[in-house]
Every structure is written in structure tokens, then in C-alpha cells.
Amino acid sequence: MPRAARVKPENAVYHIIIKSISEVYLFNNNCDKDDYISIMKHYQTIYKFRVYAYCFMSNHAHFIIDPNGADISKIMHSINFKFAMTFNKKYKREGPLFKDRFKSKIIHSDRYLLLASAYIHKNPMAINQYKSCPEKYKYSSLSTYLGLKKDPFKIVEEDFIMTLLNDNVKKSRKQYLFLLFGNDELLEKELKIEDNKTEYKSEKTLLVRNFNPMDIINFIASKLQINKIKLHIKNHRDYTKARALAALLMRSLCDFRCKDICEILGNITQSRVSTLCTMGANIIKEDNKFKDIIYDFISLHSA
Incomplete structure (x- = not known):
């Protein structure tokens, strides 16, 4: 039987859970976690999604993700597929690494958002050495929440x-500690409320994802001062940067x-397009001239 399509409101924010199959640890060591984070950062460059909380354990990980107008399934498939290949x-x-598809719950209120983040940050307390000090666990965003480190x-x-707790930073951190070390049973009960698929708006401007590709071709040609026809030329090193962007x-x-x-682009394989996207992401990260190119295009074509 085919899988049912996920309900994905445009403005939704998600609590995401990824798990490995039962006989395999998803992360054997910190290097594996670093690999996943590196891949996640790469796709953040491409899709511009936001991560509001994270925690990596041995056989699973939790995230709160705002896709920022992108498709959450495409984001997670891209990350998990790349990580599985690397792993x-x-x-x-050989064979599958992840247990089914990723699990997701739509965040439907500010309260649920706070509780989900606390639930995520409590995960390291299952490890003896972090039972009373989960903020010391490296692969969790809790220490950043509490202002202990960036x-x-x-x-x-x-x-x-x-x-959401308080505009005063010190007060919000104190209140979050109360939430974190509060009643576990109550937290579990709250998070098991049936997801009614209602929309949670992050109150942030979303990126539009329905631009005309020919406008992008024209924009890149103008930005790099080349004839747009050159963007359709295969295997020409002089135009690789333009094609990648x-x-x-x-x-x-x-x-x-x-x-x-x-x-x-024409006359190109899907594998090559994937390589070009990776090259484009690296260009944005490494060359200050192009670091804001996505937003430059949006500002020019959103009037």
C-alpha cells in the first residue's frame, strides 16, 4: 500500500524525530554526529530552513525545524539520504539505515513549541553522567538556550x-530551567495530544518558493556578466560557477x-545537477561576493 502524503501547511513548524533501524546505532560516535550536522548545515545553505532546537542521541535525534517555505519532506530526505550514503x-x-521515514509533528501553539523544546533538551538526562546536568551535553542546543555558550x-x-517566555533574557532562562526540570509525566502527556494538523505561524517572513526559473537564469547571467546562453553549455569550466549558482x-x-x-539547463544528468548544487552552496559559504545572492534575487523579484 502506498504511503499517505504528509499534511504540510505552508507556515508549519515541525518537531522532527529520526531513528535508526533497531540493530544499528545511528551515531556510533561523535564523528558520526558531526557528519550529520555538516550535512544539515549544507542543506541549510540550499533551503534556508531554520532549526530552533536539536539533540543527537545514539540511535535517534530530535529537531524543531521551521522549513521557511520549503518542503519539509525534501529537506529531511536530502539530509538523511546523504547521511545514509556517507554512513x-x-x-x-549496505541496506537501509533509518527506521521508516522521519517522524514529524506539526507544532500547533506557542505552548507546544516550548514543551517540545524542553522534551528534546531532557533527552541527555537518560545518560548517567548528564542526569543532573543536561546542559553539559555537547550535541544538544540546551547550553545555547541557557546562555552558557554559543x-x-x-x-x-x-x-x-x-x-516566548520573557523578553528579559535572564528571566526567560530562569523560567526555562523550571520548565526543563518540571514534571516529566505532565510533559509526556502534553506531547501526546493528537496533532490536529492546524497551522502554527512562526510570525517570520517566509521565503517564496515559486519563482520563475528563467528569471533566475537572467539574474545569474547579469550578476556574472555573461550571456545567458552560456548557462546551457555543458562541461565548460568558464561557466561552471554560473551554472552552479x-x-x-x-x-x-x-x-x-x-x-x-x-x-x-538541458543536456545534463541529475547527478551533475546535484554536484552543481553542492558547488553552489560552497560558493555561497566561501565567497563573500555571493553570500547573499539568494536574498539579492528575492529583493529584486518580489516587488
């Missing part, structure tokens, strides 16, 4: 949830799959 190659194994992985925006913007802002980008 299987690293450990010389997020070492630079993937989380903790202030969005913390300001065009592929990245189409993946990010047209809600395109690699197959769709193949049709726009």
Missing part, C-alpha cells in the same frame, strides 16, 4: 523560542527537484 560507505555496510555548530536560532537558486527558490533543473 554506509564509512562502515562498509551554538558550536552554528545551526540553531534559540532566541525565537526563548522570547543557477542550479542552487532553482533548488532553493523554485521548489525544483534535480530532474526539473535538468530540463531547464
Whole structure:
């Protein structure tokens, strides 16, 4: 029987849970967690989604993710598929790594958002050495919530949830501690409320994902001062950067799959499009000239 499509309101924020199959640890060590985080950061560059909380355990991980107008299924499939390939190659194994698809619950209120973040941050307390000090666990965003240190992985925006408690930073952190060390049974009960699929608005401007790909082609050609026809030339090193940036913007802002980008650029494989998207993401991260190129395009075409 085919899987039912997920209900995905445009403005939804999600509590995401990923789990490995029963006989395999998802993260054998910290290096595996670092690999997943690196892949997540890569796709943040492409899709511009927001992470509000995270915690990595041995056989599962929790996230609160605001897709920011992107498709949550595409985001999680991209991350998990890449990680599974990396993991299987690293450990010389074959077959599935994840248990089914990722689990997701739509966050339907500020209260649920706070409770979900607390539930996520309590996970390390199942480990003896962190039972009374979960904030010391490296692979959780709790220490950032409490102001003990900045997020070492630079993937989380903790202030969005913390300001729901109090505009005063010190007071909000104190209140969050009460929430964190509160009644476990009550927390579990609250989180088991049936998800009614209502929409939770993050009150942040979402990225539009339905731009015309030809506008992107024209924009990139103008930005790099080349003839737009050059973007359709295969295997020409002089135009690889332009093609990479065009592929990245189409993946990010047209809600395109690699197959769709193949049709726009022409005479190119899906594998090559995937490589170009990776190159485009690296260009944005490494070259200050292009770091804001996605927002530059949006500001030019959203009037």
C-alpha cells in the first residue's frame, strides 16, 4: 500500500524525530554526529530552513525545524539520504539505515513549541553522567538556550523560542530551567495530544518558493556578466560557477527537484545537477561576493 502524503501547511513548524533501524546505532560516535550536522548545515545553505532546537542521541535525534517555505519532506530526505550514503560507505555496510521515514509533528501553539523544546533538551538526562546536568551535553542546543555558550555548530536560532517566555533574557532562562526540570509525566502527556494538523505561524517572513526559473537564469547571467546562453553549455569550466549558482537558486527558490533543473539547463544528468548544487552552496559559504545572492534575487523579484 502506498504511503499517505504528509499534511504540510505552508507556515508549519515541525518537531522532527529520526531513528535508526533497531540493530544499528545511528551515531556510533561523535564523528558520526558531526557528519550529520555538516550535512544539515549544507542543506541549510540550499533551503534556508531554520532549526530552533536539536539533540543527537545514539540511535535517534530530535529537531524543531521551521522549513521557511520549503518542503519539509525534501529537506529531511536530502539530509538523511546523504547521511545514509556517507554512513554506509564509512562502515562498509549496505541496506537501509533509518527506521521508516522521519517522524514529524506539526507544532500547533506557542505552548507546544516550548514543551517540545524542553522534551528534546531532557533527552541527555537518560545518560548517567548528564542526569543532573543536561546542559553539559555537547550535541544538544540546551547550553545555547541557557546562555552558557554559543551554538558550536552554528545551526540553531534559540532566541525565537526563548522570547516566548520573557523578553528579559535572564528571566526567560530562569523560567526555562523550571520548565526543563518540571514534571516529566505532565510533559509526556502534553506531547501526546493528537496533532490536529492546524497551522502554527512562526510570525517570520517566509521565503517564496515559486519563482520563475528563467528569471533566475537572467539574474545569474547579469550578476556574472555573461550571456545567458552560456548557462546551457555543458562541461565548460568558464561557466561552471554560473551554472552552479543557477542550479542552487532553482533548488532553493523554485521548489525544483534535480530532474526539473535538468530540463531547464538541458543536456545534463541529475547527478551533475546535484554536484552543481553542492558547488553552489560552497560558493555561497566561501565567497563573500555571493553570500547573499539568494536574498539579492528575492529583493529584486518580489516587488
